[in-house]
Amino acid sequence: MVIEFFICGGELQIDKKIFIREMLQPDSVMKKLLNYNLEDSGKKRTLKIDKSGSRNVIIDFNFADKVSVGEDYQNLLADLKKEYRGAIRGQISLISYYWQLITIGLDLNSDDGTVKTIF
Numbered sequence: 001m002v003i004e005f006f007i008c009g010g011e012l013q014i015d016k017k018i019f020i021r022e023m024l025q026p027d028s029v030m031k032k033l034l035n036y037n038l039e040d041s042g043k044k045r046t047l048k049i050d051k052s053g054s055r056n057v058i059i060d061f062n063f064a065d066k067v068s069v070g071e072d073y074q075n076l077l078a079d080l081k082k083e084y085r086g087a088i089r090g091q092i093s094l095i096s097y098y099w100q101l102i103t104i105g106l107d108l109n110s111d112d113g114t115v116k117t118i119f
Contacts, residue, residue: 003098005073006066007033010092012059012108018087019057029080033067034059061092069094074115077106082113091118 012033014022022030034047047067048060061067069076073094081088089109096102105118 003071003096003102005069005071005094005096005102005104007061007069007092008066008095010061010090010105012061012088012090012092013056014059015084015087016051016053016055016057018084029076032069032076059090066095077108078115081108081110081115085113086111 014030019030022028025031034049047064048062050058050060091105091107091109094104094106103119107116107118110116
C-alpha cells in the first residue's frame with residue numbers, strides 16, 4: 001500500500017534565480033511543489049507566491065490546497081536541498097492519512113544541504 005504525503009502548511013523561501021531556473025526545466029521538483037498543473041477538472045488551485053522581494057520568492061503553503069509529494073517526499077526535498085543548499089529555506093508541514101493521521105514537520109534552514117525532521 002502506498003502512503004501519499006501532502007504539504008499542508010509552511011513556507012519556503014527560494015532565491016529568485018534558482019526559482020526561474022527550476023521553472024524553466026520541464027520536470028523540475030519546484031513545479032511539483034507548486035502544483036504546476038494548476039487546473040484539475042476546471043477547479044483552480046490556490047497557492048500564494050510572493051515575488052515582490054528583491055532576492056527571494058516566498059511560497060506560502062498555509063491556507064492553500066494541499067500539494068502532493070507522494071510517498072518519497074524525503075528524497076524529493078532532500079535532492080532539491082542538496083543541490084541548492086542555503087538558497088532554499090523554510091519549514092513545511094506534511095500530512096498523510098494511513099489508518100490514522102500522520103503529520104511531519106521539515107526544516108530546510110540548514111546551510112549544509114540537509115533536511116531535518118522537527119516533529
